[in-house]
Amino acid sequence: MSAIIIDRPTADGTVLECEARATADLERFLTGEPFRTEYDVPIEDVPEGVLAIPVLAQVCPVAWASGADVYVEEVDATFARALEDVRETLCGMYDFLEGGTLYARRTIDPNPPANGESGLLFTGGVDSTCSYVRHREEEPTLISIRGWTITPDPDDDEKWRQLTDRVEAFAAERGLETAFLESNMLSFLDHPMLLAHYKRYVDGAWYSSVGHGLGLLGLCAPLAAARGMEDLYVAATHWEGIELEWGSRPDIDDSVRWAGTRCHHDGYELTRQERLDVLADYVRSDAPDLELQTCNVRMDGNCGRCEKCYRTAVGLRLAGLEPTDHGYSFADHEYERLRVALEDGEWVLGQDERYMWEDIRERAREVEPESATERAFFEWLEDVDLDDLVSESGPPLSHRLLRAGARNAPSSVYNRLYPAWTAARAGLRLVRSDR
Incomplete structure (x- = not known):
C-alpha cells in the first residue's frame, strides 16, 4: 500500500520541524x-493539529498523484475537510492525479477568538499590490515567503x-505590519524528480501547476494562528475566462481553511490590465511614487529586459502611467527589441503569458498610441499568432531526456545515481514560478 507518514511536528521558539517517511x-x-x-513569531503555543498543516499542504498533492494515503497523528478538523475539497478540485483538473x-x-476543533486581523501574501508585484489596494482598509499584514522563487540557499541570501x-x-x-517566513518546502520534496515524472502532464513546473496554492497558504497556518488572522488573501494570477491548469485558483484557494482562518483567492474577476488600472487609480489618488517589482531576473529593482518587465x-x-516613474526603464525604441525577442523565442513562454499578451492586445485596441513606434508594435501584436509564440518555446532536449531517465529509473537505481541527478538540478530550474 502506498503511503506517506507524517511524524509529530515540533515547535522550538519560531522554528517548526517535522519528519516525513514514505x-x-x-x-x-x-x-x-x-x-x-x-x-x-513564536509558534510554541500553536496546537499540534495546526502545526501539521504546513507539511500536509506540501505532501498531500504528491500522495494524490500516486493514489497514496497520508497518515498523521493530529490535524485541525477544519483543515482536514479543506483537503477533501482541494483534492476533489485537483483530481478534477488533472487526470493523472488519483486521490487518496x-x-x-x-x-482537533479549536475555537480561537476572532479579532478581525488579516494577512496578504505579498511580493510587490502587480497582483499582490493590487490586492493590497483593494483591501487596504483592513490594513493587512504583508506576508513574504522564502522557499519558492527565492530559495533557502545561501546564494539567495542577498x-x-x-x-x-x-x-x-x-x-x-x-x-x-510584516511577516517573513522561510521554508525548505521545495528541497524537502524532490522537485526535480516530481518534474521528471509529471512535467509531461502540466504546462509549468510541479509547484506552479499543482502545489503552490495549497502549499503557500498552508505554510502560513501557524503564523495565522499565532497572530490571530481571520482572513488570508493570495492574489490571483489568472482571471475569469482563462481555462488553465494552475495550482492557485478560486476553487483551490477559497477552499483552504483551518480553525479561525479562511483563505481567499483575490482579484480573479480582474484581468491583469484591469489590475494595472486599479494601481493607476491608486497612483493618482494616493501613491504617485509607487514602484512595482515584477522582474524574473533580479530582486533589487527591475532589469527592464526580461519578458515580464x-x-x-x-x-x-x-493604463496611462509612465513606466519609468514606477520602476521600469522603458522608452519607445524598446518596442522593436521586444517584438524581435518575442518572434525569436528568446523567452520560454507558457499559455498564461499567451493570455496576458492577448489581454494587452485587447486593451491596445482601445488606446491611441503615443508614437509611431508604439503604433507599429501594437499593429504587429494585432496580427501575430500568439499560439506560435508559445508553441516554439520549450525546454532543451537534454532536459527532456534527463526527466525521462529519472522518471523510468527503478528506485534502487535512482538512489545510486542520486548524486549525479542532484548535480544536474541546475539544468532543471523551475520554469515561470513567479506569480
Whole structure:
C-alpha cells in the first residue's frame, strides 16, 4: 500500500520541524530532509493539529498523484475537510492525479477568538499590490515567503534581503505590519524528480501547476494562528475566462481553511490590465511614487529586459502611467527589441503569458498610441499568432531526456545515481514560478 507518514511536528521558539517517511514506491519524491519552516513569531503555543498543516499542504498533492494515503497523528478538523475539497478540485483538473485519504489519529476543533486581523501574501508585484489596494482598509499584514522563487540557499541570501527591505519599506510608508517566513518546502520534496515524472502532464513546473496554492497558504497556518488572522488573501494570477491548469485558483484557494482562518483567492474577476488600472487609480489618488517589482531576473529593482518587465511596462503605458516613474526603464525604441525577442523565442513562454499578451492586445485596441513606434508594435501584436509564440518555446532536449531517465529509473537505481541527478538540478530550474 502506498503511503506517506507524517511524524509529530515540533515547535522550538519560531522554528517548526517535522519528519516525513514514505513507502518504497514514493521514496524518490522525498529527499530525506526534515521539513522545516522558520517564522518571525513564536509558534510554541500553536496546537499540534495546526502545526501539521504546513507539511500536509506540501505532501498531500504528491500522495494524490500516486493514489497514496497520508497518515498523521493530529490535524485541525477544519483543515482536514479543506483537503477533501482541494483534492476533489485537483483530481478534477488533472487526470493523472488519483486521490487518496488522510488518516489522523486525532482531530482537533479549536475555537480561537476572532479579532478581525488579516494577512496578504505579498511580493510587490502587480497582483499582490493590487490586492493590497483593494483591501487596504483592513490594513493587512504583508506576508513574504522564502522557499519558492527565492530559495533557502545561501546564494539567495542577498535576494531575500532585497525583498524584505523593499516590503518593509512599503509597509512602513503605510503603517502596516510584516511577516517573513522561510521554508525548505521545495528541497524537502524532490522537485526535480516530481518534474521528471509529471512535467509531461502540466504546462509549468510541479509547484506552479499543482502545489503552490495549497502549499503557500498552508505554510502560513501557524503564523495565522499565532497572530490571530481571520482572513488570508493570495492574489490571483489568472482571471475569469482563462481555462488553465494552475495550482492557485478560486476553487483551490477559497477552499483552504483551518480553525479561525479562511483563505481567499483575490482579484480573479480582474484581468491583469484591469489590475494595472486599479494601481493607476491608486497612483493618482494616493501613491504617485509607487514602484512595482515584477522582474524574473533580479530582486533589487527591475532589469527592464526580461519578458515580464517588458509586459508590465507596456501594461503600465496602456493604463496611462509612465513606466519609468514606477520602476521600469522603458522608452519607445524598446518596442522593436521586444517584438524581435518575442518572434525569436528568446523567452520560454507558457499559455498564461499567451493570455496576458492577448489581454494587452485587447486593451491596445482601445488606446491611441503615443508614437509611431508604439503604433507599429501594437499593429504587429494585432496580427501575430500568439499560439506560435508559445508553441516554439520549450525546454532543451537534454532536459527532456534527463526527466525521462529519472522518471523510468527503478528506485534502487535512482538512489545510486542520486548524486549525479542532484548535480544536474541546475539544468532543471523551475520554469515561470513567479506569480
